[in-house]
Amino acid sequence: MNKKSLVPYLMLMPAMAMLAVFIYGLFNGILQSFGLLKSAGLNKFTLEYYSETFRNGNLLNSIKVSLIISAVSSVIAVILGVVLSYLFCRTGFVNKRAYNIFKLPIVIPHIVVATLVINLFSQSGLLARLCNLLGIIGSQQEFIPMVFDEKFKGVILGYVWKEVPFIVLVVATIMSNIDGNLGEAAQNLGASPFKAFIYVTLPLCFPSIAMVFIIIFTYSFGAYELPMLLGPTFPKALPVQAYIEYTHPELAHRPYAMVLNTIMIVITIAFAIAYHFLIKKINKKVEVRAYD
Amino acid sequence: MKGLILMQLELRDVTVSIGGNTILKNVSLEVEKGEIICLLGESGCGKSTLLKTIAGILRQDSGKIFIEGKDNDGVPVEKRGTVIVFQDLRLFPHMNVFENVEFGMKIRGVPKAERIRTVQAAINSVGLSGLEKRKITEISGGQRQRVALARAIVLKPKLLLLDEPFSSLDESLKDAMRELVLNIHKQTGITTIIVTHDKKDALIMANKIAVMKRGEILQYGPAKEVYENPASREVADYFGNMNYFKGKVVSNTFYCSHFKIEAPVEDGTYSVMIRPKDLEITQEGDFEIEDIKYLGDRYSIQIKKDGDCFNILKENCDNFKLNQKVGIKFDPSKIIYFKEKEN
Amino acid sequence: MIKRALIKLIVFLALVSIVIPLLIILIWSFASSWPWPYMMPQNFSLRGIEEFFGGYSGAVNSMFTSVLVGIGTAAFAVLISIPAARAIKLYDFHGKSIVDFLLLLPVIVPATSFAMGIQVLFIRTKLNDTIFGVILAHTIVSLPYTVRIMAEVVTAIGNKYEVQAYVLGANKKDTLLKITIPLLMPGLVSAFSMAFIISMGQYFLTFLIGGGAVVTLPIRMFPYIQSGDRQIASMYSLMFILITLVVLLISDKLVRRYYNFESTYFFS
Numbered sequence: 061m062n063k064k065s066l067v068p069y070l071m072l073m074p075a076m077a078m079l080a081v082f083i084y085g086l087f088n089g090i091l092q093s094f095g096l097l098k099s100a101g102l103n104k105f106t107l108e109y110y111s112e113t114f115r116n117g118n119l120l121n122s123i124k125v126s127l128i129i130s131a132v133s134s135v136i137a138v139i140l141g142v143v144l145s146y147l148f149c150r151t152g153f154v155n156k157r158a159y160n161i162f163k164l165p166i167v168i169p170h171i172v173v174a175t176l177v178i179n180l181f182s183q184s185g186l187l188a189r190l191c192n193l194l195g196i197i198g199s200q201q202e203f204i205p206m207v208f209d210e211k212f213k214g215v216i217l218g219y220v221w222k223e224v225p226f227i228v229l230v231v232a233t234i235m236s237n238i239d240g241n242l243g244e245a246a247q248n249l250g251a252s253p254f255k256a257f258i259y260v261t262l263p264l265c266f267p268s269i270a271m272v273f274i275i276i277f278t279y280s281f282g283a284y285e286l287p288m289l290l291g292p293t294f295p296k297a298l299p300v301q302a303y304i305e306y307t308h309p310e311l312a313h314r315p316y317a318m319v320l321n322t323i324m325i326v327i328t329i330a331f332a333i334a335y336h337f338l339i340k341k342i343n344k345k346v347e348v349r350a351y352d
Numbered sequence: 353m354k355g356l357i358l359m360q361l362e363l364r365d366v367t368v369s370i371g372g373n374t375i376l377k378n379v380s381l382e383v384e385k386g387e388i389i390c391l392l393g394e395s396g397c398g399k400s401t402l403l404k405t406i407a408g409i410l411r412q413d414s415g416k417i418f419i420e421g422k423d424n425d426g427v428p429v430e431k432r433g434t435v436i437v438f439q440d441l442r443l444f445p446h447m448n449v450f451e452n453v454e455f456g457m458k459i460r461g462v463p464k465a466e467r468i469r470t471v472q473a474a475i476n477s478v479g480l481s482g483l484e485k486r487k488i489t490e491i492s493g494g495q496r497q498r499v500a501l502a503r504a505i506v507l508k509p510k511l512l513l514l515d516e517p518f519s520s521l522d523e524s525l526k527d528a529m530r531e532l533v534l535n536i537h538k539q540t541g542i543t544t545i546i547v548t549h550d551k552k553d554a555l556i557m558a559n560k561i562a563v564m565k566r567g568e569i570l571q572y573g574p575a576k577e578v579y580e581n582p583a584s585r586e587v588a589d590y591f592g593n594m595n596y597f598k599g600k601v602v603s604n605t606f607y608c609s610h611f612k613i614e615a616p617v618e619d620g621t622y623s624v625m626i627r628p629k630d631l632e633i634t635q636e637g638d639f640e641i642e643d644i645k646y647l648g649d650r651y652s653i654q655i656k657k658d659g660d661c662f663n664i665l666k667e668n669c670d671n672f673k674l675n676q677k678v679g680i681k682f683d684p685s686k687i688i689y690f691k692e693k694e695n
Numbered sequence: 696m697i698k699r700a701l702i703k704l705i706v707f708l709a710l711v712s713i714v715i716p717l718l719i720i721l722i723w724s725f726a727s728s729w730p731w732p733y734m735m736p737q738n739f740s741l742r743g744i745e746e747f748f749g750g751y752s753g754a755v756n757s758m759f760t761s762v763l764v765g766i767g768t769a770a771f772a773v774l775i776s777i778p779a780a781r782a783i784k785l786y787d788f789h790g791k792s793i794v795d796f797l798l799l800l801p802v803i804v805p806a807t808s809f810a811m812g813i814q815v816l817f818i819r820t821k822l823n824d825t826i827f828g829v830i831l832a833h834t835i836v837s838l839p840y841t842v843r844i845m846a847e848v849v850t851a852i853g854n855k856y857e858v859q860a861y862v863l864g865a866n867k868k869d870t871l872l873k874i875t876i877p878l879l880m881p882g883l884v885s886a887f888s889m890a891f892i893i894s895m896g897q898y899f900l901t902f903l904i905g906g907g908a909v910v911t912l913p914i915r916m917f918p919y920i921q922s923g924d925r926q927i928a929s930m931y932s933l934m935f936i937l938i939t940l941v942v943l944l945i946s947d948k949l950v951r952r953y954y955n956f957e958s959t960y961f962f963s
Contacts, residue, residue: 068786071778072794075842078775078835079797081816082809086800089812099815144709147702162713167939169896171913172932174920176716179723179929184731186719192732200731225713245442247429248407249456250507256430259459263446275802282805284899289920299807299899306811321808332803336796 086325093318100311109315119301119316123323126298129212129287130280133219138273140220141227142265146257148228149236165225170218174289177218181206207290212297214290223276230272231265238264267342274335278328298324358421360385360543361406361511366415368398368405375401376567378415383511383560388537388544390554390575392590393564399547400439402564403513406545407434419510435509439516441500443488449499450475450484456507474502477536494525498532505536512544518553530556551591555579563587585690588625595631595662597624598692606689609658613684621692628652628663630686633672637679641672655680717936723929743930757915758934761895764826764911768833768894769887772841775834776886777879780845785854802839809836810903817904824908832904833897837890844889848882881950888946892939 091097095106113119148154165173180186188203197203207214239261246256280286287297296304298320305317361383368376375398383389391399404410406417408429417424424432435456443452453474457467475484478498483491491499497517504512517533518526534557537544548554554561555575562572563586571583582588585596599608601622606615608624615622633639633655642661643654653664655678662680672678723729727740747754783794801809813832814823822828856878860870876883898913905914916931 065788068782068788071782071786074775075779075838076794076797078831078838079800081813081831082801082804082835083797084816085809085813086804087812088815089808092812144705147705151702151706153706158710161710164713164717167892167943168936169898169913171896171898171917171920172720172935175925175928175932176720178920178923179719179925180716186734189732189734193734221712221716224709241440242442242444244409244429245436245438246444246455246459248409248434248436249459249503250430250433251456251459252428252430255459259455260444260446264444278803278805282807284807289917299805302807302811303899317811321811324805324808328804329800332796332799335803336799339795339799 089318089321090325092315093322095315097311097314100314102312102315109319113316113319118295119320121295122298122301122320125212125295126281126287129215129219129297130277133216133223133280134273134277136216137220137223137227137276138269141224141272142231142269144224145228145232145235148232149239150253154232154236162225163229165222166229168222170222170283170285171289173218173222174286176221177214177286177290178207181214181217183207208292210292210295212287212291215286215297218286218290219276219280223280226276227269227272231268234268235261235265267338271335271338271342274331274338278331282324282328358385359383359418360387360420361545362416362418362421363402363406364416364418366402366405366412366417368401368410368412370401370410374567376405376412379567379569380415381562381569381572383543383545385543386541387559388534388546388557390558390561391545391547391564392549392551392554392561394549397564398567399564400515401567403436403515403545403547406511407436407513408432409436433507433510434513435504435507435511436513436515437500437504437517439519441496443496443499443503445488447488448484449480449486449488449491452488452499453502453506455503460507470506471502474506477505477539478502478532494521494529497521497529501533501536505540505542508540509542512542514544514546516547516549518550519548526553533557563590582625582688585623585625588688588690593628593663595626595628596690597626598622599624601689610660610680613687615689617689617691623690623692625688625690626682626686628665630682631662631664632681633664633666634679634681635671637677639678639680641674641676641678644669644672644674720929720932720936723925724933726926729925743926746927747930747934752915753910754912754915754931754934757910757912758938760826760909761911761913762938764829764833764901764909765891765894767826767830768837769890771830771834772837772890773845773883773886775838776841776845777883779842780849783842784846784849798839798842800839801836806836806897806900810900814903823904824906826905826909829901829905829909829911830894832900833894834890836897836900837893840889840893841886844886845879845882848879848885852878884946884949888942891942895935895939 093109095102095104095109097103148159153159178185182188183200183203183205185207187206188197188200191197191203192199205213206217239257242264243253243256243261246260247253251259282299284299284303288300288303291297291300302317302320302324305320306314308314308317359382361381363379363381365378365380366376367374367378379398379402381389391402393399401410405412406419408424408427419432419434444455447455450471454467454471457470462470472484475481478501480495480498480502483495488496488499497520501517514533518529521529530553533544533546536542546553546557558575560573561575561578563570563578565586571578571587578587579591582591585594588594597608597610599606599622601607601615601617601619603619604615604617606613606617606622606624633641633653639655639657639662641653642656645652645654650665650667651669653666653669653672655662655664722736724743725739725741726736727738727742729736746752782788783791810832817823817828817832822831856874857870860874865873895911896913897911898917901909901911901914902917905911912931912935916928916935919928919931
């Protein structure tokens with residue numbers, strides 16, 4: 061069956077060609093970060109741009125800021141998401157019509173999310189007005205800056221708003237399947253609903269929770285829109301700073317942008333590898349569940 | 353009050369509906385301590401629903417469930433002490449064999465030393481010694497069944513509920529598992545209710561059988577009684593293909609188109625049931641042999657007359673051939689009368 | 696009882712925190728003056744609608760560009776995904792694990808880095824500043840999702856029905872047209888709408904590859920958000936949400952007709 065071995069490769073060709081373009085883009089960026097950019101007359105391999113980046117407090121700060129944004133928003137989102145999944149499962153809300161409303165943010169692009177955050181949380185936003193109405197603050201300036209602030213509160217809020225429903229959509233489905241079946245068995249063996257959840261349902265959901273965590277962490281780590289629209293002028297998030305370096309009028313400056321990009325690529329690929337093995341594990345789990 | 357015997361389980365007029373459909377209609381059942389009861393019926397008859405209702409997974413719309421004389425209305429699943437071995441087993445995939453069996457005791461906070469002792473004993477008694485550390489995926493279907501059984505019996509439940517426990521096993525494994533369940537029952541004396549569609553399970557294992565259909569119990573009694581004196585044609589049909597002769601009884605004589613016989617019942621329309629093994633054929637008569645099938649240990653013979661077909665089971669049929677004219681005879685004490693509605 | 700009420704309250708609050716921001720968008724879209732510190736607009740107007748549909752803003756053009764790019768991307772991605780998904784699910788071959796991993800990359804590695812790395816190639820091949828170039832770039836980032844959806848459908852139906860068709864004497868063409876494609880239909884529709892939505896929402900990738908020549912809705916609306924024009928930004932957002940919902944509704948209707956299909960999760 062010589063033919064059989066060639067057919068799948070042919071079928072995969074178009075998709076692989078597309079992915080090759082993607083990987084070419086990443087490699088191109090990585091090469092430039094080592095000072096290999098012919099069009100700017102650079103063709104000598106060097107680590108100079110890296111060492112300079114790590115000496116430059118500004119750039120280092122961007123890396124730190126981005127890590128903090130994605131870590132904080134992802135952790136908050138995962139905790140809220142898992143708790144809500146649990147409540148939604150136990151109340152049977154996942155099967156109600158209103159549950160569809162909860163899915164809405166998943167299809168709303170981040171640029172629209174930025175508009176929502178500004179409308180609600182800026183110093184002249186609805187929340188500030190409500191505080192004013194209730195007499196908590198007397199003027200706009202008294203409202204804690206939540207948008208364009210150095211702590212990136214608006215950015216984090218935006219991510220959380222969009223990510224929680226995503227987590228719930230993934231986790232609640234799996235959770236209610238496990239809970240209805242193995243959770244019921246655990247209760248039948250004497251576990252209270254809460255204990256059944258802690259000992260049986262949650263451990264079995266864990267790989268899926270880790271998977272969504274990786275997806276949202278890497279997304280918020282590398283996305284441009286929210287930190288650009290809702291972040292302060294200083295410090296700047298990694299993708300925003302990378303783009304600023306990228307648009308530097310001098311082409312010879314571009315390797316600095318690519319150093320930042322390479323850092324994003326390396327960190328996210330490390331996550332991709334983790335994700336890859338998680339998926340394998342989950343698939344195994346699914347088989348486990350399918351055995352009976 | 354029902355005499356002096358304390359019922360382990362008593363159902364009084366339990367009605368259950370799911371999504372607007374009535375699944376169980378006024379089911380009443382009494383189970384004595386230490387008995388094995390089989391709920392026998394085809395799929396969809398409500399027998400699994402009854403099991404889940406007893407365990408508290410489903411709630412009855414009306415009626416009462418008494419376990420050890422106590423009304424269990426509102427008692428949650430985990431506090432009932434009625435453990436189901438589900439048809440799909442539901443072993444926890446993230447725990448090994450030992451941890452699965454240990455789960456219920458751990459939840460109850462049983463001290464570790466006692467836990468290990470009990471769990472090990474249970475694993476030994478179901479014949480899984482040496483497999484304690486195996487993952488659920490690393491053992492066979494029959495072994496999983498044993499894990500599920502061990503996981504239930506370590507809890508010494510007030511009622512052990514088995515939902516189609518052997519349906520996924522092949523014939524040889526089934527026999528071994530039946531043996532195992534009976535052995536465990538002998539050792540522990542746990543009151544056990546088995547849901548099954550296999551009459552063999554019921555006849556081999558049960559002290560009493562409850563035959564169910566359309567959410568009702570048609571007949572409930574000792575296995576032998578249900579088999580030998582079925583209360584209705586539906587019950588009788590559950591145990592095999594029966595022969596029925598429809599006719600009338602007039603002043604203690606049953607008349608049908610094929611024979612007449614003295615009948616110890618009141619006048620009316622009746623179907624007379626004769627089991628294939630109780631019907632015999634003779635060389636003289638006007639029935640015709642339509643078909644002879646060889647079943648290995650015996651023959652199934654089909655005879656016909658005026659459009660009516662009857663089945664006979666015989667150990668040998670050397671003297672009979674296809675299309676031969678034959679007669680029938682039977683022992684009058686082996687026949688059963690079912691009264692039919694007049695029309 | 697208190698516990699139940701508390702849980703109900705939390706579920707309610709979760710819903711409210713989704714709905715309120717969207718309601719505010721709706722109100723802002725029609726507010727002409729909504730100064731501090733009022734909780735409701737002082738005046739309503741259709742300025743937003745006029746601005747959007749009034750031609751001079753180019754919003755309608757952008758909407759068409761967005762939809763065109765979205766449809767192009769979706770068609771492209773789906774066409775590529777069908778054979779890929781079938782190869783992954785129905786064949787056994789060396790390097791399957793690598794293919795799985797590669798298909799994961801565009802989900803995890805930021806499109807931002809990809810965009811900056813690939814722009815030079817697109818400029819050199821004259822793909823930059825063209826709609827086709829943008830479609831190509833969008834297709835790459837949608838591919839992991841469309842392949843996964845198609846793979847789910849392929850797994851669900853397998854090739855047993857095709858084998859049955861062959862056994863019954865159908866030829867390759869008949870089997871493809873009468874068996875394979877109808878069975879894949881729900882997946883096709885889901886994958887299509889998924890790629891469409893992903894494409895519609897892209898900003899940075901479109902910004903770099905489109906280079907100012909391909910002005911989709913996000914590109915057009917970005918400056919309004921930056922300059923703080925909430926009415927216009929809200930109006931654009933509203934239109935955005937409406938288009939997305941219409942697409943989802945249509946695909947939902949189409950898919951439901953076949954069977955209930957829980958679509959693959961995506962995040963973009």
